[in-house]
């Protein structure tokens with residue numbers, strides 16, 4: 117008999133970061149993970165994670181809203197449904213619930229994890245099979261201080277943990293950001309690939325100048341220099357700047373990816389399971405990009421280990437020209453899984469056990485889980 121969805125639990129889990137993480141729109145000192153567990157009628161459990169950046173300063177879903185949507189909308193929709201057909205479940209969810217891609221991603225992940233455990237297969241195999249089981253991972257230098265960033269980058273290069281760095285710029289004056297980037301390229305650029313993420317901060321004129329200078333100083337990839345509302349500027353930059361332009365906030369679903377490609381964008385796409393609705397759903401965008409000759413990059417919402425592993429299963433099935441940024445667990449002071457991922461030689465290894473291949477540490481989960489108000 118087919119197992120059905122019996123119970124869906126969720127927790128808001130607040131984990132402090134190892135240092136303040138400075139982005140163009142906010143500075144993070146803590147990350148809130150929304151952890152989901154689906155229990156099936158055969159006793160098999162699947163876990164998933166929905167994590168956004170900086171409350172509502174980055175995206176349209178807050179952790180609290182994600183949890184509320186799961187409790188009040190996803191749970192009644194899924195309870196009692198057969199669990200062995202992910203396409204049917206996804207169609208059911210998408211016909212009843214608009215948007216809410218973070219919550220959809222956590223649910224899709226948990227369903228895949230449970231199905232993988234039931235079949236004895238890793239999630240990557242359910243997604244068609246891994247091309248690579250070891251994936252490159254960059255690190256983001258975002259302390260807000262040039263000297264500290266250089267010292268941090270040098271230490272990580274010496275330790276062999278990363279070979280590529282992304283700088284978060286855009287919060288300060290253009291000149292200050294360019295000076296900061298140039299100093300880091302000069303200090304680390306012959307040992308590492310240096311990329312920048314502007315997180316939509318520049319207007320079209322600043323972006324034209326900024327991107328020209330970044331290209332000239334040897335930056336390898338420029339992420340979302342302009343607002344997601346100004347795709348015309350993003351497309352122009354991708355056609356005129358020699359350094360590749362990475363679309364992040366501009367592209368969430370395969371519909372966005374198709375439109376941007378059709379309008380002449382020719383850079384790369386930052387794939388994120390939370391933007392697309394899950395590790396299976398995100399592959400539609402990846403395949404549109406591949407057909408359009410657009411490069412692929414495995415992006416993060418700074419998820420903890422559960423969301424990071426879910427993403428890695430999806431990324432492992434793709435040829436990623438630009439690698440991944442799945443370093444989220446390393447930014448957190450602690451982990452809520454029993455066996456954390458291992459990051460060495462600029463890469464992370466994809467777990468091979470059935471499902472996601474990671475398990476929750478119940479004690480840690482309860483320790484960091486936000487206590488419900490009386």
Ligand SMILES: [Mg+2]
Nearest residue numbers: 313339340364
């Ligand atoms: Mg980004």
